[in-house]
Amino acid sequence: MIRFEQVAKRYPGGREALSELSMSMEKGEMAFLTGHSGAGKSTLLKLIALIERPTRGQVIINGQNTNGVSRRKIPAYRRQIGIVFQDHKLLYDRTVMDNVGLPLVVQGIGHREVGRRVRAALDQVGLLGKEKLFPVALSTGEQQRVGIARAVVSKPDLLIADEPTGNLDPDLSLEIMSLFQRFNDVGVTLLIASHDLALVERLGKRRIILESGRLKQGSQPGGFHR
Amino acid sequence: MNRRRSVRKDTQPRAPRRKPTGSGLRLPGLIKAYFTRHAQNLFSALGRMVRQPVGSLLTVTVIGIALCLPVALHLLVVNGKAITSSWDSAVDLTAYLKTGQSGDAVQKLAAKLRQRSDISNVDVIPADKALEEFRELSGFGEALDALTSNPIPDVLVIRPTEENLSAASVKLLADELAAWKEIDLVQVDTAWVERFHALLNILRRAVTLAAGLLAVGVVVIVGNTIRLDIQNRKNEIEVCKLIGASDAFIRRPFLYSGFWYGLGGAFIALLVVNGTLLLLQKPIRQVAGLYGSNFELMGLDPAFTLLILAGGSGLGWLGSWLAATRHMRLIEPGKDS
Numbered sequence A: 001m002i003r004f005e006q007v008a009k010r011y012p013g014g015r016e017a018l019s020e021l022s023m024s025m026e027k028g029e030m031a032f033l034t035g036h037s038g039a040g041k042s043t044l045l046k047l048i049a050l051i052e053r054p055t056r057g058q059v060i061i062n063g064q065n066t067n068g069v070s071r072r073k074i075p076a077y078r079r080q081i082g083i084v085f086q087d088h089k090l091l092y093d094r095t096v097m098d099n100v101g102l103p104l105v106v107q108g109i110g111h112r113e114v115g116r117r118v119r120a121a122l123d124q125v126g127l128l129g130k131e132k133l134f135p136v137a138l139s140t141g142e143q144q145r146v147g148i149a150r151a152v153v154s155k156p157d158l159l160i161a162d163e164p165t166g167n168l169d170p171d172l173s174l175e176i177m178s179l180f181q182r183f184n185d186v187g188v189t190l191l192i193a194s195h196d197l198a199l200v201e202r203l204g205k206r207r208i209i210l211e212s213g214r215l216k217q218g219s220q221p222g223g224f225h226r
Numbered sequence B: 001m002n003r004r005r006s007v008r009k010d011t012q013p014r015a016p017r018r019k020p021t022g023s024g025l026r027l028p029g030l031i032k033a034y035f036t037r038h039a040q041n042l043f044s045a046l047g048r049m050v051r052q053p054v055g056s057l058l059t060v061t062v063i064g065i066a067l068c069l070p071v072a073l074h075l076l077v078v079n080g081k082a083i084t085s086s087w088d089s090a091v092d093l094t095a096y097l098k099t100g101q102s103g104d105a106v107q108k109l110a111a112k113l114r115q116r117s118d119i120s121n122v123d124v125i126p127a128d129k130a131l132e133e134f135r136e137l138s139g140f141g142e143a144l145d146a147l148t149s150n151p152i153p154d155v156l157v158i159r160p161t162e163e164n165l166s167a168a169s170v171k172l173l174a175d176e177l178a179a180w181k182e183i184d185l186v187q188v189d190t191a192w193v194e195r196f197h198a199l200l201n202i203l204r205r206a207v208t209l210a211a212g213l214l215a216v217g218v219v220v221i222v223g224n225t226i227r228l229d230i231q232n233r234k235n236e237i238e239v240c241k242l243i244g245a246s247d248a249f250i251r252r253p254f255l256y257s258g259f260w261y262g263l264g265g266a267f268i269a270l271l272v273v274n275g276t277l278l279l280l281q282k283p284i285r286q287v288a289g290l291y292g293s294n295f296e297l298m299g300l301d302p303a304f305t306l307l308i309l310a311g312g313s314g315l316g317w318l319g320s321w322l323a324a325t326r327h328m329r330l331i332e333p334g335k336d337s
């Protein structure tokens, strides 16, 4: 599902954020991306979402080499990936319904179908009945769940999340993580960047540990099967 | 969490059984969805403008003023043409005869001219009478007494018939008469009419030029408004890009905003011009009445009104397309986060 081959990323005017990184994830796998601040976790996820391009090497997602995805093809490419952000990135002038439905509207899916699928997604994150509310009327944990509902509403095969629990207390964090776990149970591939080592430990999933842009000795580089 | 339900099962149990819609991407559905989406965009763009009444009104007014000028100039040309068509009928030819001809000969010549089918009337101003008048009016009496002979020629004032009033046929007649042996010189009083026509032509060209310049102006005004609009909605655009929105999708609402701005501007221009016409109608009728004319100020015809509305909204669309296409590019997720 995800394969990094000798990937390096250097930001303009900076040192290398990622260096000679190789790793892979199977379809249906769930893994945590950890490492110290500045280790390159966000950078790795940005390469998957094509927010950034690799300086060297290849990133292959779902059998598709991202180097071959032109600017015009990025929208279609991103539609197969669900992205969850630490700061939710919700639109605060739109209702929960409109926020969650946006990925479907973008694909030109009809109004009624959007409503049906949004309610299904909200049901999955436990927010059914809140579709008419605006995000400000929700707690931080609820807002994050709206963000997750938006990421899964179009049923992507791959879900990536950058510090999805970064702003949440431990109970809420666990709740969000078990939500991710349930998506994984039905076959979604998940890669989650997290600082929260204790929580990651507790969930007992595969860990990909970065250290200064390289894979840390001892973390599994790939080919790992559950 | 105990409110857990089966993940990924998305038909609600309480939803009435319906034929599965699949992804909803069958062709008629797609076409319907396409139009629904455009209609939604059209009105949500209008809604956004209404929610920011001051800014929107400002933009629309500036566009309206910009469009006013070419519309007003156009009306000036149209009415100018109408005026000259009524003036053309006042064209006379003045023929100065060679001196030394008897009064009889002059009268005969006049009679001969009157017989022509292309001439409706001939007035004779005999040299003696002209000299008399001149003596009285000029106050050069003494000096004129010193002259041994009358320096003023006999004059015929010739009015062509209604059908022969065009500049070309008047000139033809003048040339023909000038060749006659009794006639010294023929003067056509169309010079000022021609000058007026030339002026109108310049004005018409000015209209085209002004229209072109102001069209560019409208594109720039709308483009600038849309640019600010895009900057204000940077976040939204970024999020849309992250979830796979195409450029066309992101651009669409801005295109509709541009369309409304242009249409609103055209509407205001028409309102201002028609209002001004209404105010001018009465005083102009009075002035025309003083000159014995029944000239009526001509308003905008429906075709031109439509042209302005279509042109305004089209320019708005173009301006927003240019601005949106350019500035959307600059907003990319990750470029500043």
Ligand SMILES: Nc1ncnc2c1ncn2[C@@H]1O[C@H](COP(=O)(O)OP(=O)(O)OP(=O)(O)O)[C@@H](O)[C@H]1O
Pocket: A011, A012, A014, A016, A017, A035, A036, A037, A038, A039, A040, A041, A042, A043, A044, B334, B337
């Ligand atoms: N847009 C950018 N321009 C320049 N340098 C950047 C940019 N983004 C990240 N970096 C640098 O790249 C390195 C890796 O950053 P990255 O954000 O991937 O780390 P991280 O592991 O996500 O850290 P954190 O846990 O603090 O979020 C850092 O040294 C950072 O300073």
Ligand SMILES: [Mg+2]
Pocket: A041, A042, A043, A162
């Ligand atoms: Mg980070």
